[in-house]
Amino acid sequence: MLRIANALEAQLRAAMQRAFPEQAAVAQAAGQCLDPQLAPASKPEFGDFQANGALPLAKPLEQPPRAIATAIVAQLASDPGFAELCLEPVIAGPGFINLTLRPERLAAEVQARLDDARLGVPSAADAGDGQGGGAAAAPVVVDFSSPNIAKEMHVGHLRSTIIGDCLARVLAFRGHPVLRLNHVGDWGTQFGMLITHLKQVAPQALETADAVDLGDLVAFYRQAKARFDEDEAFQSASRDEVVRLQSGDPVSLKAWGLLCDQSRREFQVIYDRLDIRLQERGESFYNPYLGDVVADLDGSGLLVTDDGARCVFLEGVSGKEGKPLPVIVQKRDGGFNYATTDLAAIRYRLAAPPAGDGARRLIYVTDAGQAAHFAGVFQVARRAGWVPAEAQLEHVPFGLVQGDDGKKLKTRSGDTVRLRDLLDEAVERAEADLRRRLDEEGRHEEEAFIQHVSTTVGIAAVKYADLSTNRITNYQFSFDRMLALSGNTAPYLLYAVVRIAGIARKGGEAAGAVDAADAAGGLHFSEPQEWALLRELLKLDAVIAEVEQELLPNRLCSYLFELSQVFNRFYDQVPVLKADEPARSSRLALCRLTETTLKLGLGLLGIPTLERM
Numbered sequence: 001m002l003r004i005a006n007a008l009e010a011q012l013r014a015a016m017q018r019a020f021p022e023q024a025a026v027a028q029a030a031g032q033c034l035d036p037q038l039a040p041a042s043k044p045e046f047g048d049f050q051a052n053g054a055l056p057l058a059k060p061l062e063q064p065p066r067a068i069a070t071a072i073v074a075q076l077a078s079d080p081g082f083a084e085l086c087l088e089p090v091i092a093g094p095g096f097i098n099l100t101l102r103p104e105r106l107a108a109e110v111q112a113r114l115d116d117a118r119l120g121v122p123s124a125a126d127a128g129d130g131q132g133g134g135a136a137a138a139p140v141v142v143d144f145s146s147p148n149i150a151k152e153m154h155v156g157h158l159r160s161t162i163i164g165d166c167l168a169r170v171l172a173f174r175g176h177p178v179l180r181l182n183h184v185g186d187w188g189t190q191f192g193m194l195i196t197h198l199k200q201v202a203p204q205a206l207e208t209a210d211a212v213d214l215g216d217l218v219a220f221y222r223q224a225k226a227r228f229d230e231d232e233a234f235q236s237a238s239r240d241e242v243v244r245l246q247s248g249d250p251v252s253l254k255a256w257g258l259l260c261d262q263s264r265r266e267f268q269v270i271y272d273r274l275d276i277r278l279q280e281r282g283e284s285f286y287n288p289y290l291g292d293v294v295a296d297l298d299g300s301g302l303l304v305t306d307d308g309a310r311c312v313f314l315e316g317v318s319g320k321e322g323k324p325l326p327v328i329v330q331k332r333d334g335g336f337n338y339a340t341t342d343l344a345a346i347r348y349r350l351a352a353p354p355a356g357d358g359a360r361r362l363i364y365v366t367d368a369g370q371a372a373h374f375a376g377v378f379q380v381a382r383r384a385g386w387v388p389a390e391a392q393l394e395h396v397p398f399g400l401v402q403g404d405d406g407k408k409l410k411t412r413s414g415d416t417v418r419l420r421d422l423l424d425e426a427v428e429r430a431e432a433d434l435r436r437r438l439d440e441e442g443r444h445e446e447e448a449f450i451q452h453v454s455t456t457v458g459i460a461a462v463k464y465a466d467l468s469t470n471r472i473t474n475y476q477f478s479f480d481r482m483l484a485l486s487g488n489t490a491p492y493l494l495y496a497v498v499r500i501a502g503i504a505r506k507g508g509e510a511a512g513a514v515d516a517a518d519a520a521g522g523l524h525f526s527e528p529q530e531w532a533l534l535r536e537l538l539k540l541d542a543v544i545a546e547v548e549q550e551l552l553p554n555r556l557c558s559y560l561f562e563l564s565q566v567f568n569r570f571y572d573q574v575p576v577l578k579a580d581e582p583a584r585s586s587r588l589a590l591c592r593l594t595e596t597t598l599k600l601g602l603g604l605l606g607i608p609t610l611e612r613m
């Protein structure tokens with residue numbers, strides 16, 4: 001209903017300007033306009049919207065707010081556009097204006113959505129969206145997942161992958177070109193250690209593809225790190241190796257390439273299972289630009305040499321003893337840091353093509369522990385003058401994944417949980433649940449059906465559990481909770497879709513029924529449960545716009561959960577299939593729109609739906 005809300009807001013503003021021209025002139029002189037303060041109604045019995053704009057005018061106008069509201073309402077009465085949208089406004093409390101949309105307008109909105117594959121969600125790419133086709137053409141970067149080569153992908157990366165994928169889907173659906181970038185940790189001193197160690201203990205890993213698997217590689221990396229910390233000869237050999245790698249020595253480069261391939265293949269297995277598409281652009285990509293970053297910062301006078309290291313001191317951020325904190329750009333030994341690479345990445349992503357991505361919104365999905373890193377890097381990029389005024393740099397932080405006990409997620413033996421095992425367990429448990437249910441219901445199903453449903457439900461449960469909590473808080477991983485058939489879970493929503501689709505099917509081709517309603521003069525609604533469902537359905541565009549802005553997938557989850565509950569109330573209390581025409585067709589149309597809305601919403605969460613389960 002965003003379009004209606006926008007139209008209403010304009011009508012209200014015009015009415016305020018007509019009612020209080022002098023006040024409007026004062027606001028305009030200050031570069032503002034009178035604000036109707038339009039918001040969704042706080043309770044359904046108050047209608048659809050409320051406008052609170054009369055209250056703040058009481059003081060400057062020296063009038064009681066109810067009188068101000070009355071004057072605004074009087075002006076609205078002379079606007080034919082308003083009369084088309086709303087019933088007679090009601091002034092309530094100290095001076096709120098309650099607004100109820102005309103039932104025929106609401107029905108017309110539902111009708112329009114039934115015929116629209118986008119379900120009323122505007123695309124930024126469309127002209128006339130108000131968001132401007134020009135601005136929409138600049139890509140949005142979503143930097144997510146981003147595991148590290150030769151290390152296991154862990155649950156933190158899983159969260160980043162699931163949340164980042166959902167945000168990328170929402171942004172793409174809203175019509176933005178999205179660059180889904182996997183900023184893998186594929187460069188740096190760890191390769192010096194790893195290659196040096198492998199040369200001695202497993203040289204075949206550096207010459208032949210697939211000679212070791214990722215598990216072994218992780219173990220080798222641990223050993224290499226331990227040796228590096230203890231053994232000085234090993235340290236200097238590792239440093240020499242890094243220099244060789246960075247100067248493009250073919251043997252070192254080949255070894256590095258093989259190690260990356262090995263990890264990449266393992267990561268891909270996880271991405272395939274989760275249906276995640278990513279463009280890999282690891283840290284190494286920015287290697288050729290690191291020198292330019294340093295030169296740029298030096299040129300703009302930001303660089304300070306402190307104890308041999310070249311750094312930029314942050315403004316407004318201080319560490320221990322109130323000393324300003326630096327972002328170290330180049331270490332004493334000449335090496336570069338994680339932060340340097342991120343500076344190069346920002347510079348590249350914002351630069352105009354072909355020398356860059358020309359993006360105007362950069363979104364980074366990582367654990368909250370990296371908040372200070374991003375705040376520092378963003379500040380340096382701004383001060384360096386790389387960030388155009390209209391560009392947005394956003395860190396999207398998330399909390400830790402904890403076990404049932406509220407502690408860091410671990411296996412029973414205390415090891416870190418491998419993602420592969422975690423997904424396997426979710427699917428196995430979903431399968432056990434399904435077989436139990438089939439037994440109870442005395443149903444027989446093909447093995448292929450069981451496998452398909454268990455896989456879909458298991459993966460969906462893991463994704464949904466992650467997306468449905470506010471990402472900022474820590475999140476307790478619990479197979480039991482995420483696989484429950486009731487509550488705000490994936491199985492509940494998938495089941496709701498199956499059930500509603502079934503009703504629509506039984507209605508004897510819902511699509512045909514809707515055509516019949518068309519022919520019979522459109523949709524007709526009379527029951528409060530129908531209006532409640534319809535109003536809930538019409539919120540979709542606002543919810544998506546909110547996720548696009550605030551980057552909180554849990555808002556979409558709460559909406560889908562609420563929608564299925566409102567649907568259940570409707571279906572429990574109002575006959576659908578047994579109703580007479582035209583109610584039957586109109587109610588079936590609501591069923592069909594609920595089904596498509598849930599499917600679309602789940603799709604944006606990265607969750608495919610099932611026909612049966």
Ligand code: ARG
Pocket residue numbers: 143145146147148183184185342345364365366
């Ligand atoms: N590789 C990093 C890690 O595992 C995450 C990278 C996030 N993206 C970025 N541009 N820094 O923590």
